[in-house]
Amino acid sequence: MTNAGQGAGPLFGLGAARLTGLSLLALLGICAVIGPDLVGQDPAKQALLNARQPSSAAHLLGTDHLGRDMAARLLSGAQLSLSLAALSVLTAGIPGTLAGIAAAWFGGWTDRLIGSLADAILALPGLLLVLMLAAISPGSWWALYAGISLTLWVEYFRYTRQRARIVLSSPAVEASRLLGLSPGHIIRRHILPEIGPGLLTVAAFGAATAVTAVAALGFVSVGVRPPTAEWGVMMTELLPYWREAPFLILQPVICLVITVLALHLSVGGLHRR
Amino acid sequence: MTVIEVEDLSVFAGATRLLGPVSFRIARGGVLVVMGETGAGKSLIAQAILGTLPGALSFRGRIAINGQRVDTLPAADRARLWGRDLASLPQEPWRALDPLMAAARQVSETHRHVGGLPVAEAAAATARDFARLGLDPGERRLPGALSGGMAQRVAFAAATAGGAPILLADEPTKGLDHDRQARVIGLLAEVARAGGTLMAITHDAQVAEALGGTLVVLRNGRVVEQGATAQVLQAPQDPYTKALLAADPSAWPVLPAAEPGDLMLRAQGLAVSRGGPRLFAGIDLAIHAGARLAITGPSGVGKSTLLDALLGLIPPDEGRVERAGLLGRHAIQKLYQDPPAAFPPFGRLETSFRDVARRHAAAWETVLGYLEDLTLSPTLLQRRPDAVSGGELQRLSLARALIVGPRVLLADEPTSRLDPITQKTTLDLLHKVSLETGIAVVLVTHSAAIAERWADEVLHLTPGHEKAEKAIG
Numbered sequence: 001m002t003n004a005g006q007g008a009g010p011l012f013g014l015g016a017a018r019l020t021g022l023s024l025l026a027l028l029g030i031c032a033v034i035g036p037d038l039v040g041q042d043p044a045k046q047a048l049l050n051a052r053q054p055s056s057a058a059h060l061l062g063t064d065h066l067g068r069d070m071a072a073r074l075l076s077g078a079q080l081s082l083s084l085a086a087l088s089v090l091t092a093g094i095p096g097t098l099a100g101i102a103a104a105w106f107g108g109w110t111d112r113l114i115g116s117l118a119d120a121i122l123a124l125p126g127l128l129l130v131l132m133l134a135a136i137s138p139g140s141w142w143a144l145y146a147g148i149s150l151t152l153w154v155e156y157f158r159y160t161r162q163r164a165r166i167v168l169s170s171p172a173v174e175a176s177r178l179l180g181l182s183p184g185h186i187i188r189r190h191i192l193p194e195i196g197p198g199l200l201t202v203a204a205f206g207a208a209t210a211v212t213a214v215a216a217l218g219f220v221s222v223g224v225r226p227p228t229a230e231w232g233v234m235m236t237e238l239l240p241y242w243r244e245a246p247f248l249i250l251q252p253v254i255c256l257v258i259t260v261l262a263l264h265l266s267v268g269g270l271h272r273r
Numbered sequence: 274m275t276v277i278e279v280e281d282l283s284v285f286a287g288a289t290r291l292l293g294p295v296s297f298r299i300a301r302g303g304v305l306v307v308m309g310e311t312g313a314g315k316s317l318i319a320q321a322i323l324g325t326l327p328g329a330l331s332f333r334g335r336i337a338i339n340g341q342r343v344d345t346l347p348a349a350d351r352a353r354l355w356g357r358d359l360a361s362l363p364q365e366p367w368r369a370l371d372p373l374m375a376a377a378r379q380v381s382e383t384h385r386h387v388g389g390l391p392v393a394e395a396a397a398a399t400a401r402d403f404a405r406l407g408l409d410p411g412e413r414r415l416p417g418a419l420s421g422g423m424a425q426r427v428a429f430a431a432a433t434a435g436g437a438p439i440l441l442a443d444e445p446t447k448g449l450d451h452d453r454q455a456r457v458i459g460l461l462a463e464v465a466r467a468g469g470t471l472m473a474i475t476h477d478a479q480v481a482e483a484l485g486g487t488l489v490v491l492r493n494g495r496v497v498e499q500g501a502t503a504q505v506l507q508a509p510q511d512p513y514t515k516a517l518l519a520a521d522p523s524a525w526p527v528l529p530a531a532e533p534g535d536l537m538l539r540a541q542g543l544a545v546s547r548g549g550p551r552l553f554a555g556i557d558l559a560i561h562a563g564a565r566l567a568i569t570g571p572s573g574v575g576k577s578t579l580l581d582a583l584l585g586l587i588p589p590d591e592g593r594v595e596r597a598g599l600l601g602r603h604a605i606q607k608l609y610q611d612p613p614a615a616f617p618p619f620g621r622l623e624t625s626f627r628d629v630a631r632r633h634a635a636a637w638e639t640v641l642g643y644l645e646d647l648t649l650s651p652t653l654l655q656r657r658p659d660a661v662s663g664g665e666l667q668r669l670s671l672a673r674a675l676i677v678g679p680r681v682l683l684a685d686e687p688t689s690r691l692d693p694i695t696q697k698t699t700l701d702l703l704h705k706v707s708l709e710t711g712i713a714v715v716l717v718t719h720s721a722a723i724a725e726r727w728a729d730e731v732l733h734l735t736p737g738h739e740k741a742e743k744a745i746g
Contacts, residue, residue, distance in 0.1 A: 171614045175670070178584070179629050179677055180603040189628065193619035 021265025028259060032078040041069035043076040043229040052245045064234070064248055065241055073229035074255055080230055081214055081259065084141075085207040088148045093203055096153035100160025101191060104168055105183070111161075118154045126151040130213055134222045144223050148213055152206045159202050163195045201267040208263040215256050231256050274301050275340070276439060276470040277322065282334035284317045284326065284494075292317045292494040294334065297487065301438075304465045304486025305472045306502055310517070310692030314494035315474045319441045322472070323361055324351035338439070356387040356435030362428070362442040369428055370416040376427045377403070377412050380434050387435035402430040406460070422453045429460055440464050442473045446480050451721050452571065458483045476692060478521040482506055490514045520693035522722035528704060530729040534562030537600060537681050537713050538583060542592035545575065545582050552578055553734060554591065560681060563711040565704065567724035570734030576717045579734070580607070580683045583715070600681075603633075606674035608684040612666035616658040623654035626673055635676045643672040647702055664695035668702060675706070681713045682706075689719065700727055 036043075039060070047067030054062050061070035099118075103111040121129065130147030137143045167173060173190050181189075217223030218232025226233055231252040238249040275298045283293030292314035299305045307315045320326045322336055324343070336344040338358060343351055355361070363369050371379055377399050384395035400410035406426040416424050433440065442461055446454040458480060465471045465486070473484055481488055481502055488502040490511065497511040509515045518524060537560050544554035552575030560566060568576050581587045583594055584605055596605075609615040616625055630640050641651055647668045653661055661669065667687055674682060684703065688696035700716075704727065707714045718724055724731045 171609045171611070172617055174586070175607065175609065175615045176617070178603065178605070178607055179673070180632050181628055182632075185628055185632075189617045189620065189624070193617070 015268065017265050017268040021262050021268065024258060024262035025266050028078060028082065028262060031075060032082050035075035036072060036079070039069065039072045039075060041072040043068060043072040044227050045069070052241060052248065054245075054247065061251060062245075062248065064238060068229075070248065070251055073234060074231070074251055076229035077231045077234060077252065078255065078259075080224065080228070081211045084145055084148070084214055085210040085263075087145060088152055088210040089203045089207050091145075091149040092152035092206060093156050093199070096156025097160045097195070097199065099153070100157045100162075101164050101187060103157070103161045104164035114157065115161075118157050121151060121154050124151075126209070127213060127216065130217060131222055134217060138222070138225075141224065144214065144217065148210045152209065155202050155206055156199065159198055160195055163198065164191050167191050167194050204263045204267040208260045211256065211259050211263070215252075275299070276301050276303070276338065277305075277472065278335075278337040278340075279318070279322070280335040280337075282318070282321055282332060282336065284314065284321060284330055284332045286330055290494060291330070292491075295489065295491075295496055297489060297499070299470050299472060299487070301470060302465055302468050303470055304462075304484050304502075305489065306481040306484050306486060307472070307474045307489045307491060308476065308478070308481050308517070309491035310476055310694065313491040315476075315491055316443055317494075319361065319443050319472065319474060322441065323355070323359060324348060356383065356437055358437055359439045359441065360432045360435060360437035362432045362440060362445055364444045370424060370431070372416055374415070375413050376408075376416060376419060376424075379416075380427065380430045383431050383434035398434070399430070402434065406430055422456065425453065425457065426460070429457075433464075438468070439470045440472070442471065444474055444476070446475065446477060451719070454480070478506060478518050478693075479523060490517065516694055520697040522693075522696075522720055522726060525697065525722070525726040527726045528565075528728075531563045531565060531707065533564050533729075534711055535597065535599075536560070537562055537597050538605070539595045540583060540592065541595070543579070543582060543589050543594065544591035545578055545587065545589050547575070547578050547587070551590070556592070556732075558583075558732065560713045560715065562680065562713055563707060564713045564730065565707060565716065565728045566714070567716045567718055567728035567731045568734060569718055569721055569724045569731060571719075574734045576734055577685050580685055580715065580717060584683060597680075601678075603677045604680040606677055606679040606682050608667065608670055608674065608682065608687040610686040610689055612663050612670055612687075612690070613658045615670045616666070618658060621655055621657060622661070622669060626654060626676070629673055629676045633677055640672070640676055643675045644669075646706075647672050662695075664691050664699060667691065667699050671703065671706065675710075679712060681715070683715045683717075685717045686719065687716070688723075 041059075045068060047063065050063055050067040051065050052063065053059055053067075056062070059069050059071065061074065064070055064073065099114050103114045129151050130144065133143045133147035133150070134140070167190050168186075170190075173186055176186055176190065214223055214230065215232035215235070218230045219236050221233075221236065224230040224233055226237065234252040235249060238245075238252070242249045277297075277299045279298075280296050281294040282296070284291045295318060297305060307318055309315050317326065317330075321332050321344075322338075324346075326332060332344070334344070335342060338354065343354065370376075377396070380402060381392075381395040381399040384390045384398045385392060388395070388398070390398060403412055404410045406429065408423060408426055408430075412419075412427070416427065419427065440461070445457050445461060461471055461473060462484060471484070471486070473480070475481060485502050488498075488500060488505045489496055490498040490505065490513070492513050498505055498509065498514045505514065506518065509518055538558070539560070540556055540558040542554075543556040543558070545552055556579065558566070568579060570576055578587065582589050584607060585594060616622060626640055627637075629635075630637060644651055644654075649665060649668055649672060653665060653669065658666060682703075687703075688699050691699060700723070703714055703716075706712060716724070716728060
């Protein structure tokens with residue numbers, strides 16, 4: 001396995017870019033899990049007399065326009081975004097990958113049926129589908145999540161189908177079949193090792209898309225609703241105060257940028273041989 | 274007059290010597306043949322003379338062309354020799370043709386830009402070349418529409434159109450069937466006869482013999498023997514040269530015919546088309562236990578397709594394949610042309626072997642026994658397929674097939690990517706396995722010499738199988 005671009009890094013044979021990305025991701029994950037306890041503030045607790053304060057000992061990252069602790073709100077938002085991204089990777093990735101393998105394996109009608117469905121979803125702009133579902137049940141976390149999974153599985157499907165078709169037509173798979181090895185064996189030994197690294201890339205980019213989508217929908221007040229602390233919602237709330245307190249709106253923006261960057265970097269240059 | 278002079282040429286990758294020291298001279302009208310197995314460093318000599326060695330390699334020594342030292346010249350000056358003084362015919366030359374340009378234009382382009390002829394004269398020169406090579410002088414088709422042999426002659430015309438008196442040919446007969454091979458050798462021999470100078474690289478003793486001249490035998494980058502081709506081939510001095518020549522199929526002993534056993538597989542009136550036109554029709558075959566059948570024929574005639582039809586992987590258009598009742602589902606196994614392609618590329622070989630042994634309830638000791646029979650070390654199983662040599666890997670795939678307990682083994686050019694010595698070892702083992710276990714072996718090969726000496730029975734597929742069918746239909 002080689003790391004393109006950055007060359008072999010000093011640690012664990014990872015490139016510098018991947019190492020940075022993975023460290024950032026780990027840091028974000030740890031912050032999201034144990035951060036709220038460390039800050040010890042209620043992200044929803046208002047203190048109007050204490051609004052738009054700069055950084056202080058009591059409020060590490062200051063307070064927003066309603067006097068709520070920014071650090072607590074950002075971490076609460078991180079929890080929401082990251083858990084949703086992780087969940088959508090599973091619920092989009094597993095069915096998408098299985099559908100891709102099925103389409104490549106059976107071909108014919110199965111392939112055409114799943115392929116048409118995927119094309120139909122691709123024909124819609126991704127956010128539109130999420131918007132539609134979110135509109136059916138406004139503010140519902142589940143609608144948001146279902147909409148994101150529904151758009152993201154297509155990427156896994158297309159990638160897996162294309163690679164699996166190549167693998168399945170290889171002499172190695174023909175040999176395994178002649179030797180009497182089962183379909184499960186062929187998936188485990190031939191297909192999964194081949195598509196694994198690529199799937200990781202699709203997953204990381206998908207997770208980044210999910211994080212961005214949640215924030216974008218929150219920003220246009222379709223997704224998560226106030227007073228829930230969510231990065232997109234926070235951007236909307238803090239936008240009117242950007243002149244007086246630019247450090248406030250910058251915080252959720254920076255969080256979003258770092259998360260997406262970390263996800264992209266974590267799979268940078270990841271390919272086999 | 275000496276045209277190419279090479280003195281103490283060595284090629285290094287870092288501190289490792291890949292080739293050399295090699296010294297030789299070729300006079301005008303002379304022929305030099307470099308012979309040796311895959312990886313012996315044969316192509317490095319041609320690259321050093323052309324000045325196209327990969328950047329990671331360094332070389333030492335002296336190379337002179339027409340009395341002028343060239344190895345010290347800057348790259349641009351060396352490139353100026355290409356086409357005018359030095360021409361190179363790459364391996365599988367038809368791949369060097371532009372697939373989107375008419376055949377005649379590719380040649381007249383060289384006449385114009387390298388030979389410096391005006392458009393009309395370049396076209397006339399191309400027509401003359403084509404007529405001389407037995408091609409249609411007005412050939413306007415794209416390379417894809419030409420047959421392999423025609424495309425090869427076009428590539429030859431393009432390579433020599435610049436009028437370069439020196440031709441370097443790297444494995445000019447690689448992957449060609451017997452008829453085309455003879456034609457290419459004829460073309461190359463013509464170069465020297467017309468006053469040019471030829472350096473040819475090959476692993477085939479028959480090609481060396483037909484070209485004559487001087488022979489350099491390389492092993493692991495070192496010259497083991499050098500001398501007049503006829504003399505070296507007649508009376509080789511070095512043990513390696515002897516082994517290499519003995520491994521040439523034309524020198525093999527004819528194997529005794531096997532006692533045919535029970536009927537295992539029968540094909541009757543088999544006709545198959547693969548997407549396009551009918552490949553063959555009316556094939557009748559009876560494969561008995563312990564028998565060795567060879568299928569030969571020019572490339573593209575449908576040899577591999579016939580194997581797939583026998584395996585039941587593709588349905589025949591007409592006719593049928595009958596398996597003997599005692600044949601289990603997995604009793605027909607196959608060996609592949611490219612050994613690494615037959616194994617899952619990721620993970621150790623042992624995984625693949627354990628999976629097969631578990632599926633067929635074979636004891637691991639039995640598996641190790643097969644490895645021992647095929648002179649394979651069990652430690653090879655700890656490696657990945659790409660870390661094992663081609664010859665070992667082909668024997669490993671034979672061992673893996675044996676775990677299943679096959680009755681029929683279909684081998685699709687199993688040795689065409691192996692060097693002659695490994696080829697002989699592999700086919701000898703296949704013969705031994707067939708003798709000891711009564712497994713019937715069907716060998717697809719493009720070499721008539723192998724087919725005649727190795728098999729009891731030879732089926733020669735010709736494109737005529739298609740014509741006969743067309744006449745009926």
